[in-house]
Amino acid sequence: MMKRYNPKDIEPKWQQQWSDSNLYQAVDFDKKRPKFVMLTEFPYPSGDGLHLGHVREYTLGDIIARHKRMTGHNVLYPMGWDAFGLPTENYAIKMKVPPQQVTKNNVANFQEQMVSLGLSFDWSRTVNTTDPSYYKWTQWLFLQFFKAGLAYQDEIAINWCPKCKTGLANEEVVNGKHERCDTPVEKKTLQQWVLKITDYADRLIRGLETVDYPSRIADQQINWIGRSKGAELDFKVEGHEGEYLKVFTTRPDTLWGVTFMVLAPEHPLVDIITSSAQRIDVDEYKKLTQSKTEIERQNTDREKTGVFTGAYAINPSSNEKVPIWIADYVLSGYGTGAIMAVPAHDERDFEFASKFSLPIVDVYKKDSPADNNFGGEGDVINSGMYDGMRTSDLRERIVDDLQQKGLAKERINYKLRDWIFSRQHYWGEPIPIIHCPDHGAVPVPDDQLPVVLPEVDHYEPTDTGESPLAEVSEWVNTTCPTCDKPAKRETDTMPNWAGSSWYYLRYFDANNDTAFADMEKLKYWGEVDLYLGGMEHTTLHLLYSRFWHQFFYNQGLVPTPEPYKARRGQGIVLATDGSKMSKSKGNVVNPNEIIDQGYGADAVRMSIAFLAPYDQTTPWNSEGIAGTYRFLQRYWTLVQEHIDASKVNLDDSVDQVALKRVTHKAIKRISEDLHGMNFNTAVAALMEAVNELYKQKIELPLGSPAWTETIVAFTKLLAPYAPHIAEEIWNQLGQPGSIHNSEWPVHEDKYLAEETTRMAVQVNGKFREEIVVDKSAQESEILAQAKSADKVQAHIAGKSIVREIYVPGRLVNIVVRD
């Protein structure tokens, strides 16, 4: 009696078996096999459980990991928990449970869901960023930045989320709103810990040339870093001896076109140079600027505003006197916070000059006068001795000339800002610093790490800009490690990007308590061979962790200059109607519900692989799951029929060429698709092959050893996608061990050859008929055969043949004329 395909009978059984036998554990220092580190981003274990985005990422990673194991690699495919963060904290506040407990529950739930999907993670290497034995090393690594001068404190105006009551990094602000809660951010001046990522700006760009990232990811990072090459020019301020107004410009060649200067309202020189007559206006404008939100300030449609300071600057080249204004279209955080305004050749300056009736002087004739865009190159005019030069030549010349007078230097500017690292929240790693009245900020000595997050009664953020830890006086009050006098602990915590900036390194040596990881293990595993993750992390986690890693490399802490050899970003899974899945819309698809409906994990895995190319955003097809389930069932049925037949039919005298051809064709296609990460077409190829096998069984009865051979090979091809059914069939066929440790099949060209080929025949490039030609046929024979085909005859009769094109194995094109 044939057994029906029921995933519930086989999936939990094999999951248990794999776990009991530690099937997926990676081996440190394995010299026999090449190593392969396969990484998918570790999740934030939310209370909602896994969503389809996770399933896509981890399943596709799992398919690669399983395939790599079968091709003889020592595969490290780990998983962990990025568990610090606001949602847990908010839940803890609401439900009055410790976040530690919430995290524990959520982690257990996530892990259970992952196991039920048949993901082959090596659970012996799990990391949890909230575990003191893990964040001990996050703190230790932070102190390396501090000791190297790359972590510093500064009183600066930062992005502040009034809802979450915390400071934010630039990367966390999207369109003027906090990316997590969509609240418009405000500016707030606070004493902050800052990491000097700008020191690595160039290095972060250059490093991209040494790694395999898709251009959309590399370009986005380059864009974000925003390198621009120009010059810093010094303008004297009239009546203020010794004060220089420094500006950054990419177009020093337009210097003679400067008709006014603009400072950001926050610029420190403003108070010094403002004339008494203008002081009231200036102060009022500064106040007005402060009251605006980031969204208001970023709105480029807004009319330009500004006020005159009453002061004048001297153009270092023309010695002309120009008025100094302040305006909020000049940003205090970029360049020097001041610009030279060239209204003739800059759109913003033009708008400003037009509004306030300031002069506009052209300093070059544009190459294409019809083109009224600002920018571009041309022949210089109105620039004294420089007239007649090309703008592109003057650009360097004028800087050289001024440099001799000490009034200019070449300068590179970046849009990238230093990384605001302080968070005024409870649920994060305490920053391991002690503030001593005599010694300032003193690092907590290594032997006192970790600085454990103290247990508190309430986790609510405060309005004061201080974290709730500030109220835990027995924790805050300590002694200075240097002088033993009373001192206070730093009460800010780290952002949730801290733990995730180095977690992959911990997988190489997850349980080490004397170092963040052993150097020999770091050297063995090296870098991450392939890292899958979301596109939304491109200028957040991915950039941050490259920065950390590059710093570690400079410090001799890691053996490789870059963390990730190759990166791929997967597309978002949308709801069936093409909208974004969200809890508020109630259109979130829960993967475990699909499994529980009876389709099973294998069908879910195949369905998600089949959906679309991995990097493409695509809607979830809730009915598509039936297709992959049907496919698995169809294959299962074929195998069961074969097993039943093999008990009576062992006749193997029949011709097997066709069977071998189907098998080897599938091996070739599916192996190639896996290398190219074309999971969707690989699944299509599996389906096509099974359709073929169904045709073959009519000619060649099931039950023979040739069929066993075919099914063994084909089941291996299926194993990365549908690991449970593959293991079950493997077992039923009496094969030794686990299929997931078996050897991936290799195709042989000799089985692919066919005696005949189909060729298309075109007339004037238009398809007319397909002919079947003998493999050994010569060009002349094929052309003759093509011309004699009925449909072809109908189109060439009575016309003269001008040309005959013959593409071996593909087509014939007859070009005719009336």
Place this chain on the structure above:
RNA sequence: GCCGGAGUGGCGGAAUUGGUAUACGCGCACGACUCAAAAUCGUGUGGAGCAAUCCUUGAGGGUUCGAGUCCCUCCUCCGGCACCA
């Protein structure tokens, strides 16, 4: 505005990189099995036409024996950045 990516049946998507457009799957229709339904199996399925045939890869032009694929001019959608001097 700048930087990426994409437009192919009713739907998700294929197309050996310039060579038979619509593979594979979903859906739909018809048939078989069934008292019936589901499941399963089989057949069909881009559009127009009885047919021969014609049309069809966002629009228009070009190169070519031949274009979904290459070039030019547009349009639309998605992602990122955005008063960055």
